[in-house]
Amino acid sequence: MKNPPFLCAALLLFALAGPGNAQTQDAAAGSLLYRSLCASCHGVSGDGNGPVGRFLLPLPRDFRKAEFKYVSGNGGGATDHDLLRAIARGLTGSGMPSFGSLTLKEQETLITVIRGFAGTKQARAEEIPFPAGIQPDPARGQQLYENHCALCHGSSGRGDGPAAQGLLDGRGDPVRPRDLTKKADYRGGSMARDVYYRVRNGMPGSAMPAFELPDQDILSIAAFVTQRLAGNK
């Protein structure tokens, strides 16, 4: 210890600029960003009822419920990666724009703000491991699709199955099954991996149910959907 006074000063500075303070600064920056970029739709209190948002269909997410649609986490919860994806890419075909021009740090700060609205219901889920070493069988996937999906999405995948009309989401608003032939309309991504998570978890708060099927079956359905139904539109 050659220079104790210097060390003391350094420790004091560290304490002042320590993690506590940085967190407070991040939180303040996060709320500011949220208020300027998100609150018009999602509401100042995160209730999904902002002055612009309340006229949209589907409505913006109500963050107080900690319920998300495009999720790959355990128990149908959202991982941070799921939320990052929605923020960075937006959700095509809905009012949710892309905020990919924000820095990763800004996007992460917004996730903290969003999760904060749900208080103790806040559910940061772990990602369900994507099954490895399974060979999907698209022909069998077609059979399974007929049995489990065609009722809503239609045999052609155009979202025109016999039960397509009259479906309601968790807030009582009408919702249509997605047209699975249009790649660009998959809000949560059109890779087999994305479809796997949509089928496994369903879309919480909407009319798309979760399916308790073996991974082999889900992957075969996902292969059929992405390889045979989804075009490049």
Ligand code: HEC
């Ligand atoms: C112009 C309106 C609008 C603005 C501005 C907006 N959103 Fe959204 N947001 C929506 C709509 C509409 C949805 C629901 C889309 C759906 O249900 O498919 C949504 C959904 C979401 C979701 C849910 C994703 C999921 O998996 O369920 C997240 C997260 C989100 N928005 C974050 C944000 C953040 C963060 C901001 C600000 C940086 C923001 N939004 C700004 C309209 C908006």
Ligand code: HEC
């Ligand atoms: C009870 C009707 C119903 C059944 C059965 C059903 N879906 Fe859906 N599905 C929906 C609705 C409604 C949506 C749109 C939800 C929304 O936008 O909030 C949807 C959305 C989806 C999406 C979302 C695409 C995206 O990222 O935007 C995929 C993928 C999907 N369904 C695949 C399937 C598959 C595969 C099956 C069979 C295993 C299936 N669905 C069974 C009603 C259904």
